[in-house]
Amino acid sequence: MEKVFLFDVDGTLINTGGAGSRALVRAFRARYAVENALKGLILDGKTDPWIIREVLQLNLGLSPGPEQVRQVMESYLAFLEGEVQSSPNFRIMPGIELLLAELAAREDALVGLATGNIEQGARIKLERAGIYPYFRLGGYGSDSEERPELVKIAIRKAERLLGRCLGREEVYIIGDTPLDILSGKAAQVSTVAVATGRYSLDELRPYLPDYLFSSLADYPAFLAEVYARQA
Numbered sequence: 357m358e359k360v361f362l363f364d365v366d367g368t369l370i371n372t373g374g375a376g377s378r379a380l381v382r383a384f385r386a387r388y389a390v391e392n393a394l395k396g397l398i399l400d401g402k403t404d405p406w407i408i409r410e411v412l413q414l415n416l417g418l419s420p421g422p423e424q425v426r427q428v429m430e431s432y433l434a435f436l437e438g439e440v441q442s443s444p445n446f447r448i449m450p451g452i453e454l455l456l457a458e459l460a461a462r463e464d465a466l467v468g469l470a471t472g473n474i475e476q477g478a479r480i481k482l483e484r485a486g487i488y489p490y491f492r493l494g495g496y497g498s499d500s501e502e503r504p505e506l507v508k509i510a511i512r513k514a515e516r517l518l519g520r521c522l523g524r525e526e527v528y529i530i531g532d533t534p535l536d537i538l539s540g541k542a543a544q545v546s547t548v549a550v551a552t553g554r555y556s557l558d559e560l561r562p563y564l565p566d567y568l569f570s571s572l573a574d575y576p577a578f579l580a581e582v583y584a585r586q587a
């Protein structure tokens with residue numbers, strides 16, 4: 357039986373070296389003539405529309421409707437491509453390329469995304485890393501502003517593709533923040549936390565992920581354990 361692996365993007369698959377934040381700052385500068393729009397905000401694990409709404413509310417004192425969020429998003433995407441392409445510190449996390457190649461070679465693995473990035477944003481980032489074609493489906497920030505909801509959307513897409521309901525041992529949410537873990541738990545699937553983002557092992561452990569790794573560099577051990585478990 358297939359197992360489904362749903363990956364977060366930033367801090368899990370890649371680190372854009374700040375390109376995402378820089379594109380967003382430029383978008384707010386273009387639309388609202390403000391500098392340092394993201395000042396004081398923690399972005400990790402949040403969805404793009406959630407971040408934009410938070411900036412508009414907390415840092416600009418506005419009560420944004422969907423149209424204002426959409427406009428910032430549009431500017432963000434326009435800046436993102438260039439920022440990602442030119443980012444000197446862009447990197448892929450340890451083990452990721454080999455893990456994805458291994459999963460692609462297996463007939464019993466389906467690989468997708470569960471990310472707060474809007475779909476086109478995720479595509480721009482993963483194309484630079486050369487790993488975009490590995491992902492056959494996704495739940496995105498453009499599907500829902502709420503992370504638990506976009507995780508469920510990704511799982512539903514996987515179920516549709518496979519033509520059956522998926523149980524706890526068949527779906528793995530892989531991410532670098534407490535919000536990834538909590539969203540996976542809300543969807544009643546397995547959770548894999550990696551300390552390749554802002555949060556350390558000790559900070560992730562209290563959220564009780566089913567698996568916890570400093571990185572996926574030792575992905576063969578992870579896969580051996582996952583595939584030893586029955587659905």
Ligand SMILES: [Mg+2]
Nearest residue numbers: 364366367532
């Ligand atoms: Mg992340």
